[in-house]
Amino acid sequence: xxxxxxxxxxxxxxxxxxxxIIISGAPAEGDILKKASFIPQWVPQAQFAGYYxxxxxxxxxxxxxxxxxxxxxxxxxxxxxxxxxxxDFASLWLSTGIQMRAGGENILNIAQxxxxxxxxxxxxxxxGIEKPQDMxxxxxxxxxxxxxxxxxxxxxxxxxxxxxxxxxxxVNLFLRGGVxxxxxxxxxxxxxxxxxGINPDELTTFFFHEHGLNFPEDGIYVLEETYRKDPALxxxxxxASIEGWLYAFDHPDEALAVTMRNLKKEHIxxxxxxxxxxxxxxxxxxxxxxxxxxxxxxxxxxxxxRVARGLKSMGLIDxxxxxxxxYKVISDKDEK
Amino acid sequence: MKNRGLxxxxxxxxxxxxxxxxxxxxxxxxxxxxxxxxxxVEKNAMNLARATVNQIDIVLSSIEKVPENLAYVxxxxxxxxxxxxxLLKHIVQKNDEIYGSAVAFEPLAYDGKxxxxxxxxxxxxxEIKYSDLGTASYQxxxxxxxxxxxxxxxxxxxxxxxxxxxxxxxxxxYSVPFYRTMAGKKGIAGIITSDISLSWLQEIVASxxxxxxxxxxxxxxxxxxxxxxKKELVMNETIFSQAETRGDEELRRIGRKMIxxxxxxxxxxxxxxxxxxxxxxxxxSSTKWSLGVLFPQDELMADVIRLNKTLIILGxxxxxxxxxxxxxxxxxxxxxxxxxxxAAEDIAKGNLDVSIPEIRTKDEVGQLAQSFxxxxxxxxxxxxxxxxxxxxxxxxxxxxxxxxxxxxxLLPKIFPAFPDMPEFDLYATLEPAREVGGDLFDFFFLxxxxxxxxxxxxxxxxxxxxxxxxxxxxxxxxxxxxDMPPEVVLNQVNQDLSEDNPSxxxxxxxxGTLNIKDGTIEYCNGGHNPPYIIRESGEIEAVEMTGGLALxxxxxxxxxxxxxxxxxxxxxxxxxxGVTEAMxxxxxxxxxxRLEGELKKLRGLPVGDILAGVTEKIREFSQGEPQTDDITMxxxxxxxxxxxxxxxxxxxxxxx
Numbered sequence: 004x005x006x007x008x009x010x011x012x013x014x015x016x017x018x019x020x021x022x023x024i025i026i027s028g029a030p031a032e033g034d035i036l037k038k039a040s041f042i043p044q045w046v047p048q049a050q051f052a053g054y055y056x057x058x059x060x061x062x063x064x065x066x067x068x069x070x071x072x073x074x075x076x077x078x079x080x081x082x083x084x085x086x087x088x089x090x091d092f093a094s095l096w097l098s099t100g101i102q103m104r105a106g107g108e109n110i111l112n113i114a115q116x117x118x119x120x121x122x123x124x125x126x127x128x129x130x131g132i133e134k135p136q137d138m139x140x141x142x143x144x145x146x147x148x149x150x151x152x153x154x155x156x157x158x159x160x161x162x163x164x165x166x167x168x169x170x171x172x173x174v175n176l177f178l179r180g181g182v183x184x185x186x187x188x189x190x191x192x193x194x195x196x197x198x199x200g201i202n203p204d205e206l207t208t209f210f211f212h213e214h215g216l217n218f219p220e221d222g223i224y225v226l227e228e229t230y231r232k233d234p235a236l237x238x239x240x241x242x243a244s245i246e247g248w249l250y251a252f253d254h255p256d257e258a259l260a261v262t263m264r265n266l267k268k269e270h271i272x273x274x275x276x277x278x279x280x281x282x283x284x285x286x287x288x289x290x291x292x293x294x295x296x297x298x299x300x301x302x303x304x305x306x307x308x309r310v311a312r313g314l315k316s317m318g319l320i321d322x323x324x325x326x327x328x329x330y331k332v333i334s335d336k337d338e339k
Numbered sequence: 340m341k342n343r344g345l346x347x348x349x350x351x352x353x354x355x356x357x358x359x360x361x362x363x364x365x366x367x368x369x370x371x372x373x374x375x376x377x378x379x380v381e382k383n384a385m386n387l388a389r390a391t392v393n394q395i396d397i398v399l400s401s402i403e404k405v406p407e408n409l410a411y412v413x414x415x416x417x418x419x420x421x422x423x424x425x426l427l428k429h430i431v432q433k434n435d436e437i438y439g440s441a442v443a444f445e446p447l448a449y450d451g452k453x454x455x456x457x458x459x460x461x462x463x464x465x466e467i468k469y470s471d472l473g474t475a476s477y478q479x480x481x482x483x484x485x486x487x488x489x490x491x492x493x494x495x496x497x498x499x500x501x502x503x504x505x506x507x508x509x510x511x512x513y514s515v516p517f518y519r520t521m522a523g524k525k526g527i528a529g530i531i532t533s534d535i536s537l538s539w540l541q542e543i544v545a546s547x548x549x550x551x552x553x554x555x556x557x558x559x560x561x562x563x564x565x566x567x568x569k570k571e572l573v574m575n576e577t578i579f580s581q582a583e584t585r586g587d588e589e590l591r592r593i594g595r596k597m598i599x600x601x602x603x604x605x606x607x608x609x610x611x612x613x614x615x616x617x618x619x620x621x622x623x624s625s626t627k628w629s630l631g632v633l634f635p636q637d638e639l640m641a642d643v644i645r646l647n648k649t650l651i652i653l654g655x656x657x658x659x660x661x662x663x664x665x666x667x668x669x670x671x672x673x674x675x676x677x678x679x680x681x682a683a684e685d686i687a688k689g690n691l692d693v694s695i696p697e698i699r700t701k702d703e704v705g706q707l708a709q710s711f712x713x714x715x716x717x718x719x720x721x722x723x724x725x726x727x728x729x730x731x732x733x734x735x736x737x738x739x740x741x742x743x744x745x746x747x748x749l750l751p752k753i754f755p756a757f758p759d760m761p762e763f764d765l766y767a768t769l770e771p772a773r774e775v776g777g778d779l780f781d782f783f784f785l786x787x788x789x790x791x792x793x794x795x796x797x798x799x800x801x802x803x804x805x806x807x808x809x810x811x812x813x814x815x816x817x818x819x820x821x822d823m824p825p826e827v828v829l830n831q832v833n834q835d836l837s838e839d840n841p842s843x844x845x846x847x848x849x850x851g852t853l854n855i856k857d858g859t860i861e862y863c864n865g866g867h868n869p870p871y872i873i874r875e876s877g878e879i880e881a882v883e884m885t886g887g888l889a890l891x892x893x894x895x896x897x898x899x900x901x902x903x904x905x906x907x908x909x910x911x912x913x914x915x916x917g918v919t920e921a922m923x924x925x926x927x928x929x930x931x932x933r934l935e936g937e938l939k940k941l942r943g944l945p946v947g948d949i950l951a952g953v954t955e956k957i958r959e960f961s962q963g964e965p966q967t968d969d970i971t972m973x974x975x976x977x978x979x980x981x982x983x984x985x986x987x988x989x990x991x992x993x994x995x
Contacts, residue, residue, distance in 0.1 A: 142490070168486075168490060169481050169486075171482065173483050175498055178560075179495065179560075181487050181490030182490065198580040199577060199598075200562045200578075200591075200594055200595050200598045202595075272575040273575075274575065
C-alpha cells in the first residue's frame, strides 16, 4: 500500500521535475559547460547510483555541468576534499555537516538526499532480544563517533546500560556471537547478514527513525564561497542529481548495470543481489513518504534541529548553527 | 466403442492391458534400480565426504597445535622480546603450512608501556620477514582475527580472506587468546595467530571429480565459497547470495544446514552445470566450514537410463509385433464372419443360391460356417417342400371351392320361394363354417297342398360331412313322395343311411309337411333341435319332440310323427345348432334363450327380415370370433288359404 502510494508520488515528482526542467529551459548547446567535481562518501555502490546514472545519461551535461565524480573509498575523506577545494561538491552525513559547520567550516547543505536514517541495530532473537529493554547490559558493537549518536541517544531513551565494543566493518563479530547487538546500515550490513545465512525472522531490528531518532544521512554539501560565486551551478548540480536518482529508480536494471561496472573497475567484490537490495533501499530512504512535507532533496527544520540537538547534547558541538545559514533551498529558478 | 469392429476392440483392450502391465513392470524396475543406485551413491558419497573432511581436518588440527602450544607457554612465562621473536621466526620457518605468525598484545600487556605491540613473522620472497602490526593505520584491535577470539574468549578460525600481499592466495588465520594475571586478575593478554594459505585445501577439494561433471566445493561459516569450480563465486559470493540470485529457497535451506554443522544427502541443482545432482555435505570439525560434493544424477543414472531406453525400445517393438499378431488373429476371425454376415443378408433377401465361403478351420468359426451351410441347404429344401405343399393346398382349396359351389347349388336359393303362393312365406339361409359344410335344408311340394321342408345337420364337418349331407338330401328327395308321412320318410332315409355307413357319420334331421290349405304341419324330428312356433300373438313355443334319434345311428329305428297346426300369421322357425352354439370371445354361447328373445323382438317383420335380423344378432354376439359350425335357419310363415279346393283337386306339383 505504502509502496503504491510512493510509486504514485514518485511519478508525480518525476512529472513535476521534468516540467520544471522544461520551463527552466535547458542551457543552449553552444553554452560552455562548467567544470565541477563531486566526491561521494564511499565506493561507487548503489548508495550513489543516482549520481552515476545522471553522469551516464548526460543529465549533468544537460544542466550545463561537465562533472567529474571522484571515486570514493577508504582512502578519501569527502569532508577533507571539500574543505581542501579538491572537490566542489561532497556527499556527507547531516550530522557530519552540522559538526563541520559548528566547527567553523563554511559549508552549506544544498540538498538532503536521504530523508530517513538507514542506521539500525540488529540482534539475534535466539539471544532473547525482542525489545529495547532486552538489550540492557549486553555487548553492542558500535562504529565511529558519527555512527554512535543515534545508538547512544537510543540507549538513553530506553535507559539501557550497554557494554560498547568497537565494531569493524565486518559483521563477523556479530555473526560469531562476539557481540549481542550490532550496528548495521539497512541498505548494506543488514543484507550482508541475510546473505550469511541468517533469516530475517531470526533477527530483531531497531530502526532509529522508528524510535524518534531520525537522523537523515547523505546530503549534498558545498563550500559557502562556491555557492556565492555560482549559485546556478549548485542548483544545476542538485536538480541534475535528483533527476539522476529518479532515472535510477525508474530503470533499476540500467542503474545496477552501471553500478556493477563501476565496482568491477575498482576491483571491489560484490554481488548483484546486494547492489539490487541497496538500490531498492535507497528508493525507500530517498523518496519522501506520502504526506511528508519535504520534497525530494529538502531538509526539514525538525530533522535539522533533532540532529543538531543530539550533537550538542553529546558534546560534539558547542552551539547549533542557524538553519538558514546552513541550508540553502534550491529551486529551479536558481539554475538560471 | 460399441459400434467398433471386433478387431478394433481386441486391439484396444489387449494392447492397453499389455501396455499397462509393461508400464508397471518398467516403473517398478526403474524405481527399484534407481533406489539401489541412490543408496550406493549415498553410501559412497558419505564415505568420500568423510574421508576428505578428515584429510583436511588432520592438517588443520596439526596447525592448531602450534599457536595453542605457544599460548600455553605464554600463559605461564614472560618471554623477553628477543625470545618471543625467535620463537615466532622458528615457528614460521619450521612449519611449511604456516605462512605467518604473530603475537598481538593487549594495550600495555607487553611491557606495561606500549599501547599496541604485535610482532609478526611471515614468509616473503623466500625468506622470513618481520613487521610490527601495531601501527596506527592497521588498528589490529578491531580486526576480526583479534576481536573475535578476544570477545569469545576462545580460539577461532577466521573467515577466509584474500591476502593481497601474498600473491592473491586465500588465507585463513587461527587465533588463540593467551592470558596473564595482572593486578591479581587473570585476563586476556593478547592473541597468537597462525596464518595459513588455503591453496592446498583448494587443491584437495578441486581434485574431487565425480563422473564427468561432478565436483566438490567448500563454504565458510558465513557461507562464502572458499573453493568452487566457478571461479567468480570464490571469496565473493555466499551460498545465500547465490540462492537469492537464483530465487532458490531450497538452496538457502541447504546452505543453512551446511553452515550449522549438519551433514546430509540431498537433491541439489548444480550451480555450475544446472544439472540435477545429489549432494552430500559434511562439516570440517576444525573450522566449522562445510564441504559439499555433487554427484550428477544423469551421469550416475546413465546405465539405468540406457537400460531403460533399451527396455522401452524392446517394449515398443513388442507392442508393434503384438499389434500385428492381434490384427491378424482378429482378421482371421472377422473376415469369415463378415462374409457369413453378407451371405446371411443375401439369404434373408431370398437368394438361397449364395455361395458360403469354405472355411477349413475346425474352430468355432468353422463350425459356424458349417452350420450356416447346413441351414442354407435345409432352408432351401424346406422352401421346395413348402412350395409343393402350397401348390397342393391351393389345388385342394380350389377343389373345395368348387365343392362349395356344388354344395350350395344343391340348396334352393331363390327367396322368397314360391312367390306365387300367397298361403305362406318361406326363407332359408345356410352359412357353412368352412368351404363345405354338413348342414342342409330343403323344401318342395309333395302335391299341390303339401309342402315338404327339412333342416338337417351332419355330424362332423368338411368334405365327409358335405358328402353325407348330399347323400342325405338326395335320399330325402327320393323318399319323400306324395302322401308319405314324415315318419316313413325318416324311417326309409335312416334305413338307407345306416345300411352302408363306414364312416359312422349321422345326421340330425327335422322334416315336416305343411298343408297349405289348413296350416297343419305333420313332422318328425330325428334328433334335431326343436324348432320354434312363432304365434301371431307373439308367443314363442318350442315344437314338441318326437323322440327320434339322429339318422344313420340305428338301422331299424322306428320314427314317430306328430302334428301341429299353424294358424294364419303363425310361423315355424327351424335352425341348426350353429345358431345357438355360436360363441363369443368369452366362450359364451348364443343360446336358446337369446334366440327366443331375438325372435320375440323380430316378430311381425317379413320373414326374410327375421332371418337377416337373427343373422345380424349372431354376428354382433360373436364379435368377429371365427364361426365354428354351419349356421342354418329356415322360417315358414303361414298366411292362411282362401281356396281349400286345391287339396281336393289332388294336384301334385313339385316346384324344385
